[in-house]
Amino acid sequence: ILSISNIPISLYFDSVTDKINSVVQKHGATLVHCAAGVSRSATLCIAYLMKYHKVTLFEAYNWVKSRRPIIRPNVGFWRQLIDYERKLFGKTMVKMVQTPYGSIPDVYERERRPLMPYWGI
Numbered sequence: 001i002l003s004i005s006n007i008p009i010s011l012y013f014d015s016v017t018d019k020i021n022s023v024v025q026k027h028g029a030t031l032v033h034c035a036a037g038v039s040r041s042a043t044l045c046i047a048y049l050m051k052y053h054k055v056t057l058f059e060a061y062n063w064v065k066s067r068r069p070i071i072r073p074n075v076g077f078w079r080q081l082i083d084y085e086r087k088l089f090g091k092t093m094v095k096m097v098q099t100p101y102g103s104i105p106d107v108y109e110r111e112r113r114p115l116m117p118y119w120g121i
Contacts, residue, residue, distance in 0.1 A: 009043055010080035017048040024052075042071035047084055056093040057085040061107055078105040 016032075023030045032048075034040035042064055049060035065071050073081065078096070082105075085092045097106045 006076055008080070009040065009077055010084060012044065013047040013051070013080075013084055016044050017051045020048050021052050037068060038071055039073045039077060042068065043073045043077040043081060046073070046081055050081075050085055050088055056089070057081055058093040058107060061094070072108075075103060075105070 020030045020032070032041045032045050045064050046057065046060040049055050049063060050057060053060070055063070061071075061073075075096075078094070082092050082094055082096070085094070095106045096103050097109050099109065
């Protein structure tokens with residue numbers, strides 16, 4: 001899977017999360033990886049947490065970020081995660097917001113705001 005915004009990674013959400021869960025049920029471990037561990041693997045781990053741990057997208061993102069601080073799913077993957085959260089729970093806790101730099105998930109906006117006085121952004 002390429003880490004490009006228009007790649008339909010959501011096609012893999014159920015098959016990958018089901019596979020992870022089947023390994024977990026057997027008390028096994030699963031390594032989810034991609035080239036940099038920033039976008040693709042993080043997106044799939046977030047999808048797994050939402051589906052099998054019944055946590056919101058916001059909670060899943062924060063949990064994965066607490067374990068690997070450099071994650072940053074691309075905007076297209078965020079849109080697909082938002083749709084997946086809506087499919088799983090009937091609502092979403094993360095919204096896309098418009099910024100001078102384009103559309104981003106509001107969690108990135110929250111992360112950026114504390115930097116504004118220092119960087120002038």
